[in-house]
Amino acid sequence: MNFNFFIEQFADLKIMRYQVPGFEKLSLKQKELIYYLSEAAICGRDIIFDQNYKHNLLVRKTLEHIYKKYSGDRECDDFQKFVVYLKRVWFSNGIHHHYSMDKFFPEISEDYFAELLSNSQPDNLSLIGNETIEQFIERVSDIIFNPDIAPKRVSLDSTGDLILNSACNYYEGVSQKEAEEFYEKMKDENDPNPVSYGLNSRLVRVGGELKEEVCKIGGRYSEAIENIVRWLEKAIQVAENDNQKTVIEKLVEYYKTGDLKTFDEYSIAWLKDTDSLIDFTNGFIEVYGDPLGIKASWEAVVNFKDMEANHRAEAISRNAQWFEDNSPVEPQFKKKKVKGVTAKVITAAILGGDCYPSTPIGINLPNADWIRAEYGSKSVTIENITYSYHQVSQGSGFLEEFCNSQEEIELSRKFGFIGSNLHTDLHECLGHGSGQLLPGTSPDSLKNYASTLEEARADLFALYYIMDKKLIEIGVMPEMDVAKVEYSGYIRGGLITQLTRIEPGKDIEESHMRNRQLIAKWCYEKGKAENVIEMFKQEGKSYCKVNDYGKLRSLFAELLAEVQRIKSEGDFKAGKNLVEKYGVKVDLNLNNEVKDRFDKLGIAPYGGFINPVYTPVKENGRLVDIKISYSDDYLRQMMHYSEKYSFCDHS
Numbered sequence: 001m002n003f004n005f006f007i008e009q010f011a012d013l014k015i016m017r018y019q020v021p022g023f024e025k026l027s028l029k030q031k032e033l034i035y036y037l038s039e040a041a042i043c044g045r046d047i048i049f050d051q052n053y054k055h056n057l058l059v060r061k062t063l064e065h066i067y068k069k070y071s072g073d074r075e076c077d078d079f080q081k082f083v084v085y086l087k088r089v090w091f092s093n094g095i096h097h098h099y100s101m102d103k104f105f106p107e108i109s110e111d112y113f114a115e116l117l118s119n120s121q122p123d124n125l126s127l128i129g130n131e132t133i134e135q136f137i138e139r140v141s142d143i144i145f146n147p148d149i150a151p152k153r154v155s156l157d158s159t160g161d162l163i164l165n166s167a168c169n170y171y172e173g174v175s176q177k178e179a180e181e182f183y184e185k186m187k188d189e190n191d192p193n194p195v196s197y198g199l200n201s202r203l204v205r206v207g208g209e210l211k212e213e214v215c216k217i218g219g220r221y222s223e224a225i226e227n228i229v230r231w232l233e234k235a236i237q238v239a240e241n242d243n244q245k246t247v248i249e250k251l252v253e254y255y256k257t258g259d260l261k262t263f264d265e266y267s268i269a270w271l272k273d274t275d276s277l278i279d280f281t282n283g284f285i286e287v288y289g290d291p292l293g294i295k296a297s298w299e300a301v302v303n304f305k306d307m308e309a310n311h312r313a314e315a316i317s318r319n320a321q322w323f324e325d326n327s328p329v330e331p332q333f334k335k336k337k338v339k340g341v342t343a344k345v346i347t348a349a350i351l352g353g354d355c356y357p358s359t360p361i362g363i364n365l366p367n368a369d370w371i372r373a374e375y376g377s378k379s380v381t382i383e384n385i386t387y388s389y390h391q392v393s394q395g396s397g398f399l400e401e402f403c404n405s406q407e408e409i410e411l412s413r414k415f416g417f418i419g420s421n422l423h424t425d426l427h428e429c430l431g432h433g434s435g436q437l438l439p440g441t442s443p444d445s446l447k448n449y450a451s452t453l454e455e456a457r458a459d460l461f462a463l464y465y466i467m468d469k470k471l472i473e474i475g476v477m478p479e480m481d482v483a484k485v486e487y488s489g490y491i492r493g494g495l496i497t498q499l500t501r502i503e504p505g506k507d508i509e510e511s512h513m514r515n516r517q518l519i520a521k522w523c524y525e526k527g528k529a530e531n532v533i534e535m536f537k538q539e540g541k542s543y544c545k546v547n548d549y550g551k552l553r554s555l556f557a558e559l560l561a562e563v564q565r566i567k568s569e570g571d572f573k574a575g576k577n578l579v580e581k582y583g584v585k586v587d588l589n590l591n592n593e594v595k596d597r598f599d600k601l602g603i604a605p606y607g608g609f610i611n612p613v614y615t616p617v618k619e620n621g622r623l624v625d626i627k628i629s630y631s632d633d634y635l636r637q638m639m640h641y642s643e644k645y646s647f648c649d650h651s
């Protein structure tokens with residue numbers, strides 16, 4: 001059967017879908033478990049819209065109302081542009097770009113927007129409340145079109161107030177200083193097991209006082225969480241084993257109480273559940289959406305082990321101590337004992353919240369430092385997602401455009417997929433878990449450069465080891481050419497191709513991108529005398545070429561040792577220098593050239609996925625099967641989710 005991975009493309013986004021190989025072979029009970037967890041994953045969708053910006057749900061619901069009810073010409077250009085805007089709002093879970101965090105705008109006029117709404121049975125629009133239609137149109141128009149209102153979702157510009165300059169909805173009427181003091185007071189330096197203060201709440205001013213609105217049943221987002229819990233309680237009934245049952249029960253208890261101690265207990269139980277085939281995350285997890293890095297966005301992923309690919313991750317995690325002991329890092333910065341790194345290759349069954357439609361390809365959790373130190377972490381590579389990316393890129397002309405030779409194209413076709421999966425395994429499972437801080441070094445000392453340097457550390461660890469014969473010995477890599485393909489692809493990405501995501505004239509801000517350019521540029525500069533990496537132009541197009549893979553590996557080793565030293569000692573000045581010198585500035589000519597080449601190929605720089613559909617099959621009222629089918633309609637899936645799973649009010 002020919003499966004179409006590519007669905008559609010608009011603005012700078014492409015929509016794909018993924019297969020769930022192996023689902024049909026699961027037992028009925030396992031399918032049931034995945035189904036219940038999947039429903040729980042979709043029920044939180046509104047939460048992330050509201051967290052990203054307080055008016056996102058109002059905007060989304062207004063746009064959806066127009067889409068359903070507009071009685072005018074639906075074929076004209078303007079209406080199509082309106083639909084593109086709606087699709088972008090769904091994709092970003094709000095009105096800010098999911099990656100750059102900048103507010104984006106529809107390519108229609110405010111007058112046309114007013115006309116759309118006036119001809120969409122506005123009397124039936126429950127959102128209006130006490131306003132007149134005109135007042136409502138004016139208010140929503142302002143939110144959508146005014147560039148001065150909420151221009152950035154998350155501001156990392158430390159010269160201003162990070163909270164007041166960010167549109168995200170984790171604080172209301174509170175300044176950065178007040179929020180920092182509020183959480184500073186909660187901390188107890190002597191507590192070896194501190195909870196993640198403020199993780200699951202919004203901080204607001206009530207009268208003169210600051211107060212946390214906790215996300216739980218009976219608290220913030222109560223209705224959505226009630227629905228999540230309803231499905232989780234069904235999942236408990238079909239859990240694979242007692243460990244997994246405990247995990248889900250702890251999560252339910254946490255959603256009922258909002259107690260962060262219970263969340264830690266849940267995280268520890270989740271780490272201990274390593275035997276189950278099926279696994280999931282569901283909750284307030286990552287803190288990238290809060291400029292202070294305190295409050296977590298809601299996300300969910302349901303998955304099961306990819307048994308065939310899994311021997312790869314298991315072999316790597318079994319040898320974690322060997323990798324740590326043999327790394328090029330100074331001995332005092334190494335972990336004496338690497339704890340409980342479990343790595344899996346997984347098949348995603350559903351994506352939800354902050355992981356939908358744009359999803360990470362690797363995850364390493366939990367985030368609490370003391371739990372990681374004491375109980376280890378779980379790390380995954382989502383291989384059916386990387387497979388989709390790979391399939392879609394095959395026919396795009398990307399390799400032909402940017403590789404420096406026919407040989408490089410062919411090698412990339414052959415080994416690119418396994419190379420990048422191995423990189424993700426090594427990055428997530430070993431890289432993030434490696435190294436240690438010297439006694440007395442504060443984990444916060446690298447400040448706004450911390451996440452770039454952390455990603456660099458994990459990438460360098462992966463790059464260093466992907467060219468180690470150990471990988472061939474333990475049976476996870478077929479031959480060294482895999483490593484060569486990964487090296488040239490990584491350098492090409494860091495020096496050239498990732499610039500497609502940068503608006504000409506702007507700096508690089510996103511930390512993974514800063515990290516990739518930092519590594520590639522540093523190695524390019526350091527290896528210049530020996531021509532380790534060559535940059536050249538042919539017929540006006542820029543290319544790069546790795547001339548000496550062995551020397552490049554030594555450069556990775558040297559930089560890894562330095563970045564680990566910076567982290568272990570908390571050397572802010574050296575960290576800042578590295579990032580600012582190599583990771584931030586962009587050559588404008590090259591930037592324009594790359595964007596132009598991508599435009600000509602018609603490749604959108606960002607991708608996301610629609611979910612498969614799970615349908616219970618009943619006979620005589622008894623459940624006999626869960627059927628999986630693959631939607632190919634982005635718009636229909638989004639409208640369906642909005643209609644069936646909308647549990648939050650707008651503000």
Ligand code: ZN
Binds near residue numbers: 427432455458
């Ligand atoms: Zn990472």
